[in-house]
Amino acid sequence: MxxxxxxxxxxxxxxxxxxxxxxxxxxxxxxxxxxxxxxxxxxxxxxxxxxxxxxxxxxxxxxxxxxxxxxxxxxxxxxxxxxxxxxxxxxxxxxxxxxxxxxxxxxxxxxxxxxxxxxxxxxxxxxxxxxxxxxxxxxxxxxxxERVVMMLATEELRVALVTTHLPLKDVSAAITPERLTQVTRILNADLKSFFGIERPRILVAGLNPHAGEGGHLGREEIEVIEPTLEQLRGEGIQLTGPLPADTLFTPHWLKNADAVLAMYHDQGLPVLKFQGFGRAVNITLGxxxxxxxxxxxxxxxxxxxxxxxxxxxxxxxxxxxxxxxxxxxxxxxxxx
CATH class of the missing domain: 3.40.718.10 (Isopropylmalate Dehydrogenase)
Structure with a gap:
């Protein structure tokens, strides 16, 4: 035994x-x-x-x-x-x-x-x-x-965060290629080791409305997020995005995902807490x-x-x- x-x-x-x-x-x-x-x-x-x-x-x-x-x-x-x-x-x-x-x-x-x-x-x-x-x-x-990742989860949904307790005015500057790379690698590795998921499928939210709409609503997706995700895909990490957050949290996308990576605290957690407050869990990865x-x-x-x-x-x-x-x-x- x-x-x-x-x-x-x-x-x-x-x-x-x-x-x-x-x-x-x-x-x-x-x-x-x-x-x-x-x-x-x-x-x-x-x-x-x-x-x-x-x-x-x-x-x-x-x-x-x-x-x-x-x-x-x-x-x-x-x-x-x-x-x-x-x-x-x-x-x-x-x-x-x-x-x-x-x-x-x-x-x-x-x-x-x-x-x-x-x-x-x-x-x-x-x-x-x-x-x-x-x-x-x-x-x-x-x-x-060096780095830990905050993830909240219910039985149906996992949401990890690139940034946590920051004023909104500081979020954009905090989303650097280095931070995004570290957080994504930790999320991918710990979904494997702590949750037994062989090849995690991760949805990544954009920072701006409509994921920047081709640069018309912000350039963070073009200059930081997309290039970093492409590099991480080269390591074999399964990433989809950056996706607009207002459509990412829909059954169409979530049904084929093991976790969501949100850019900031109030982008991802209100959805999760609405879906499962009182039966959710806070997990520290890394x-x-x-x-x-x-x-x-x-x-x-x-x-x-x-x-x-x-x-x-x-x-x-x-x-x-x-x-x-x-x-x-x-x-x-x-x-x-």
Whole structure:
């Protein structure tokens, strides 16, 4: 029998809905082995507050992860202060970052097959005097990689981004041949290694309306995007585009695609979130580890009420498990 997949699940901001989403997982038997990386008292206190009967088990490297209903494995992390659901406390910021480090390092050394992240609150971490721009950048630095790619996915659609959190006025200058080449290569390689797609088919959106309309609505397609895509096709990458974004996201094109590459954040993600908000997953490509996340924030107003929807977390776990299995199979094939 093959070794079961074990995913680390960071509980995120202690005052948010992350801890209770983790506890909700214990409501039924699970296929994936999940180890929650969090402070044990935080989870036990939130379980009492919500009236959840969950038995928490201290987990150590080498242990199997609990999959039984009513049970949850926990990799305990110290440093969480007394927490009131819905009330942020900057004193917990270093603890939150420690949970990410524990999970990521556990993936790098083989204790975990991947990590899933519940939402953190970037604002309160920065208020604590710690420069933090997000999970993605934190994990990029920890893993020591030059470029990462943000991709959101549902069961039916995958959308990766060339640029992410930039003002619109800065997007055009950021789309360079170098960046577009790096992002496309990472997307193509990780669709193979993490999703088991032998020859990925990628649709590429243009930057301008009508993909520039032959230069009448902008020249980025002519001067940067088209030449770069042609060079990448020479490497054997299957690319279609640049296509106008307003027609790319139609069944005619999507039915023959494994992923869409959008030029900027609000070009691709509104479509995906309309199509599957609450069951989408945020994936970081370009890392040497599997990392998925929920598609929502900390929802402080819902924390402690027991009404938070765990749909996106379930999707993130399913996708993380699939990615971990594909990566394991790919590595086994390479070493055979």
């Amino acid at each position: 093959s070794k079961p997949v074990i995913l680390a699940l960071t509980a995120g901001e202690p005052a948010g809905i992350g801890p209770e989403l983790c506890l909700q997982l214990a409501g039924e038997e699970r296929e994936a082995g999940i180890v929650v990386v969090a402070a044990m008292p935080l989870l036990s206190d939130r379980a009492r507050q919500l009236g959840l009967n969950v038995e928490l088990h201290h987990w150590q490297p080498g242990d199997l992860a609990e999959t039984r209903a009513g049970h949850l494995s926990v990799c305990h992390v110290d440093g969480c202060q007394t927490t009131v659901a819905g009330e942020l406390d900057p004193a917990n910021s270093q603890y939150v970052l420690t949970t990410l480090s524990v999970a990521a390092n556990g993936c790098l050394n083989g204790d975990f097959d991947g990590m899933v992240t519940a939402p953190v609150h970037k604002g309160v971490i920065n208020e604590a005097g710690i420069a933090f721009s997000g999970h993605t950048e934190f994990l990029q630095e920890l893993c020591g990689v 890392l040497p580890i599997v990392r998925t996340s929920v598609d929502h924030g900390t929802a402080l107003d819902l924390a402690g009420t027991g009404t938070a929807d765990a749909g996106s977390l379930h999707t993130a776990i399913r996708v993380g498990q699939h990615m971990a299995r594909c990566r394991r199979a790919n590595n086994a094939g390479e070493s055979a």
